[in-house]
Amino acid sequence: MAPPSAALYTPTFFLALLTTLLLCASLRLLAILPDTRFSSPPPRRKSGSSTRILIVLGSGGHTQEMLYLLKDLDPRKYTHRTWVVSSGDAFSVGRAVAFEKALEEKAEGEGEQVRGWNIGSAHYDIAIVPRARKIHQSLITTPFSSLYCLWACFRPLLIPTTSSSTSSITDADLPDLIITNGPATACILILASLILKFFNVQGASSRGKCKTIYAESFARVKTLSLSGKLLVRVVDRFLVQWDGLDGVGGRAEFVGILV
Amino acid sequence: MSKLCFVTTGATAPFTKLIVSVLSTPSLDAFLQCEVTHIFIQYGTAKDVYETSAQAARAYLKQKGAEEKLEIDGMDFDSSGLSKQFKLVQETQGLAISHAGSGSILVALRFQVPLIVVPNTALLDNHQEELAVAMDRANYVIHGNVDNLAPAIKAFEDFRAKMAQFPPITAGKQRQSKSFADVMDETVGFTDFNNE
Numbered sequence: 086m087a088p089p090s091a092a093l094y095t096p097t098f099f100l101a102l103l104t105t106l107l108l109c110a111s112l113r114l115l116a117i118l119p120d121t122r123f124s125s126p127p128p129r130r131k132s133g134s135s136t137r138i139l140i141v142l143g144s145g146g147h148t149q150e151m152l153y154l155l156k157d158l159d160p161r162k163y164t165h166r167t168w169v170v171s172s173g174d175a176f177s178v179g180r181a182v183a184f185e186k187a188l189e190e191k192a193e194g195e196g197e198q199v200r201g202w203n204i205g206s207a208h209y210d211i212a213i214v215p216r217a218r219k220i221h222q223s224l225i226t227t228p229f230s231s232l233y234c235l236w237a238c239f240r241p242l243l244i245p246t247t248s249s250s251t252s253s254i255t256d257a258d259l260p261d262l263i264i265t266n267g268p269a270t271a272c273i274l275i276l277a278s279l280i281l282k283f284f285n286v287q288g289a290s291s292r293g294k295c296k297t298i299y300a301e302s303f304a305r306v307k308t309l310s311l312s313g314k315l316l317v318r319v320v321d322r323f324l325v326q327w328d329g330l331d332g333v334g335g336r337a338e339f340v341g342i343l344v
Numbered sequence: 345m346s347k348l349c350f351v352t353t354g355a356t357a358p359f360t361k362l363i364v365s366v367l368s369t370p371s372l373d374a375f376l377q378c379e380v381t382h383i384f385i386q387y388g389t390a391k392d393v394y395e396t397s398a399q400a401a402r403a404y405l406k407q408k409g410a411e412e413k414l415e416i417d418g419m420d421f422d423s424s425g426l427s428k429q430f431k432l433v434q435e436t437q438g439l440a441i442s443h444a445g446s447g448s449i450l451v452a453l454r455f456q457v458p459l460i461v462v463p464n465t466a467l468l469d470n471h472q473e474e475l476a477v478a479m480d481r482a483n484y485v486i487h488g489n490v491d492n493l494a495p496a497i498k499a500f501e502d503f504r505a506k507m508a509q510f511p512p513i514t515a516g517k518q519r520q521s522k523s524f525a526d527v528m529d530e531t532v533g534f535t536d537f538n539n540e
Contacts, residue, residue: 127531130533130534146447154524262532303475304471306477321531322527324524324527327478
């Protein structure tokens, strides 16, 4: 058969190609994005099954609120914690380590019942990602640093950084749950997780991995923060702490003060 | 007996107008009326604003013959957090005055001290104001006005009696709505874990 003539590559051809691709992408997005409200509960998870969560920490205020949110975290259920911190944020690293230390101390106090508690350095790791935009960074270079940050965000999603020999192989799987409360890094990390779901990398979509919870800051009473506005239609659960925000974006769930 | 008023203005971008307002003459009169004996200000990087205002305040107190009754002191910031200061406020039955940053509000409320929250009205985004109004309405804090702080200071002793507990007592078993841990469990499928 003769090769297609050059006349095929007309603007109309490319337009048709582009439209087809866009249509496919939209259908795929519709398939992976969550329903309007959290309606279909996931299949029941057995106790003791390996469950990795990924927690995005941000600047001072965000980090502090996040640690209040996690005050009742049960290390028997959530077997591995990956803490994502922006480079240069020593405060958040310190707070994450202190949180894990406090879990260990709590376990010591429990004495005999400590069996089944997944604590200690094999059960958590701290992943450093570059900042999407440094303070005073020029707007022209921001897209590039954001792309760099996006690239770096795939790593903690795909593998915990300090996966030691003692941690089980399943801990090296994709995270089951991503928890965030709105620093800029969180938007980029959630975008990275959407890309994984879009292409079903390592079964991110088919195995129901990378579920997302966004908790809007308790400081937000009537309006969403910028991150909140960006993520309201994308995350699986969108929690707000003041009733004035209930149902915002058709998705926000008012759950009372959580911090 | 001593009674401490601790003022926090934020570490990185201090709310300088709040420092000036706390050390203005109507505020000082209100402090004296409430028998506050010490004012301790966390001024961040605004050391010069603090020093000028403190000097003027001390001069005013001296002129009133009250320099023994009310002491003024300050610090830039405490890297170990502000818990120590709020604990002192709690022990001396004093009060705290804070910029509307959620970090300081959450720490102060853990100590159950009367807290005056003063939003920075000069900020473009007015969500600080909304938070202060909502928190005041729920009796968690007193909403203070940076241009006229004296009424809020005078109200703090009465406020102590009607102050609501934070976080609300609906937390824990009595809680009607879901806790964050419940939402996490639901989302990943641990729903029936506790009933086993």
